[in-house]
Amino acid sequence: MSRQFDDAIVGAGILGLAHAYQLAKRGRKVVVFERDLMACGASVRNFGMLWPIGQPAGKMREMALRSLEAWLSVLHSSGLWHERTGSLHLAYREDEAQVLQEFVRDSDNIEADCEFLSPQKVLECSEAVRPEGLIAGMWSSTEVCIDPREALERLPAWLKEEYGVQFEFGNTVTHYEPPHLMAGGEEWQANHLYVCSGDDFSTLFPHLLREGQMRRCKLQMMRSQPLKETWRLGPMLAGGLTLRWYPAFQDCQSLPALKKRIARELPEYDALGIHVMVCQNGKRELTIGDSHEYGDPSEPFDKGKIEDLILGYLNTFLRVPELRIASRWHGTYAKHPTEPYFLSHAAPELTVVTGAGGAGMTLSFGLADQVVSEILG
Numbered sequence: 001m002s003r004q005f006d007d008a009i010v011g012a013g014i015l016g017l018a019h020a021y022q023l024a025k026r027g028r029k030v031v032v033f034e035r036d037l038m039a040c041g042a043s044v045r046n047f048g049m050l051w052p053i054g055q056p057a058g059k060m061r062e063m064a065l066r067s068l069e070a071w072l073s074v075l076h077s078s079g080l081w082h083e084r085t086g087s088l089h090l091a092y093r094e095d096e097a098q099v100l101q102e103f104v105r106d107s108d109n110i111e112a113d114c115e116f117l118s119p120q121k122v123l124e125c126s127e128a129v130r131p132e133g134l135i136a137g138m139w140s141s142t143e144v145c146i147d148p149r150e151a152l153e154r155l156p157a158w159l160k161e162e163y164g165v166q167f168e169f170g171n172t173v174t175h176y177e178p179p180h181l182m183a184g185g186e187e188w189q190a191n192h193l194y195v196c197s198g199d200d201f202s203t204l205f206p207h208l209l210r211e212g213q214m215r216r217c218k219l220q221m222m223r224s225q226p227l228k229e230t231w232r233l234g235p236m237l238a239g240g241l242t243l244r245w246y247p248a249f250q251d252c253q254s255l256p257a258l259k260k261r262i263a264r265e266l267p268e269y270d271a272l273g274i275h276v277m278v279c280q281n282g283k284r285e286l287t288i289g290d291s292h293e294y295g296d297p298s299e300p301f302d303k304g305k306i307e308d309l310i311l312g313y314l315n316t317f318l319r320v321p322e323l324r325i326a327s328r329w330h331g332t333y334a335k336h337p338t339e340p341y342f343l344s345h346a347a348p349e350l351t352v353v354t355g356a357g358g359a360g361m362t363l364s365f366g367l368a369d370q371v372v373s374e375i376l377g
Contacts, residue, residue, distance in 0.1 A: 005031045008181055008190035010173045010204060013043035014360055015353060016196035017155050018368035021074065024163035026376060032165060033183050035172040039152045041198045042360060045331030047279050047287050049236055050144040051362045053087055053112065054246035060340055067366030068144065078158040080151055081282040087143040088125055088235040089242065090317050095261055096240035097136040098254040104138060114140040126234035130319045143236055147281045148361065173204060178349035195352040199334040208352055212342050216332050220306045221289035225326040233280035239317050241275035272306055276313045288314060302330050333357055341367060351375065
C-alpha cells in the first residue's frame with residue numbers, strides 16, 4: 001500500500017470530502033484520515049438542507065450556488081437520494097410578512113430567485129402548512145434536501161471508486177512536518193495537508209484556532225418516525241424565527257423591529273438561539289430543529305425544555321398526522337465570531353479550513369473549490 005500522496009486531508013466530514021473531491025478530480029493523489037470509524041460529527045447531525053437562500057448577496061451566495069451545482073453533480077453520479085423541494089418561509093405576523101416582502105422586492109438586486117406568496121398560494125405549495133393565521137409566505141425554488149447520514153456513509157466509497165481517493169478510518173493524524181505525516185504511529189508522506197477537523201481545536205495546530213477565536217456551538221435536533229406514504233411535506237419549511245437567523249435577511253430595514261418583537265415576546269427563544277425549520281427525507285422522516293448554545297458544549301445532557309420550545313413553535317405553522325419523535329440528538333460545530341468560515345494558509349504546505357457553522361452542508365463544495373483553486377491555480 002502506497003503511503004505517498006499529493007494531498008492528505010484530516011477529517012471525513014463534508015468539508016473533508018468536498019476537498020477530496022475537488023482535489024481528486026484535478027488529478028491529485030489524495031488520502032483522507034478520519035479518527036472515527038466513520039464521520040459522526042456535525043456533518044451527520046444536521047437537517048440535510050442545501051440552503052442557498054440563507055446566504056447573503058455577493059460572494060457567499062455565489063459560493064453557495066457553485067456548491068449546489070457541484071452537489072447536484074455528485075448526487076446524480078453517486079445515486080444518492082436527494083429532492084429539489086425548494087423552500088417556504090412562512091409569515092404569521094405582519095412584521096414577518098414585511099421582511100419577506102422587502103426581501104423579495106430586492107431579490108433581483110441580490111440575485112435570489114424567490115416569490116412573495118398569498119396564503120392561498122402558500123397552501124397550494126404545501127398542504128402541511130397550518131392555514132390558521134397565515135398571512136404570507138416566500139417561495140424559493142433553489143433549495144435541495146439530502147439525507148446527511150446516507151451521504152456521509154456512501155460518499156467515501158464513491159470517491160474511492162470514481163477518483164481513487166484512499167480513506168484511513170480510525171486513524172488519527174498527530175503530527176505534520178512537510179512532507180512527513182504521522183498517523184496511527186506510522187509515517188506517511190503528503191506534499192500538502194488540509195485540516196478539516198470540525199470542532200476539534202486541540203489535536204492539530206491549536207494555536208491557529210485560538211488566534212482565530214474559534215468557538216463551539218451546540219444544537220439540539222429531532223427526527224420523527226416515518227410518516228404514511230400518502231403524506232409528504234413538500235418544500236422545506238421555515239418559521240418566522242428563522243428570519244432573524246440567516247444573514248440573507250440582515251439588510252432588510254424591517255428586520256430590527258421583528259427582532260425586537262421576538263426578544264420581547266419570546267425571550268427564551270432568543271436566549272437559547274432557537275429558530276424552527278423542518279424537512280422530510282426519502283425515508284419519510286421529518287427532521288426538526290434547532291437551537292444554538294455557544295460556549296463549552298461538553299455537557300452530554302440535552303435539555304427537554306429546548307425540545308418543548310421547538311415543538312411548541314413547530315405546531316404554530318405545521319399540521320402533521322401522528323407526529324411521533326423517534327430520535328433526539330445534539331451536535332456541535334465550529335464557528336468563527338465574525339467571518340462565515342475559518343481559513344488559514346499557515347504554511348505553503350498547510351491549509352486549515354473549518355468553521356462554516358450551520359452552513360457547512362450548503363457551502364462545502366463551493367468553499368473547497370475556492371480553496372483548492374487558490375492553491376493549485
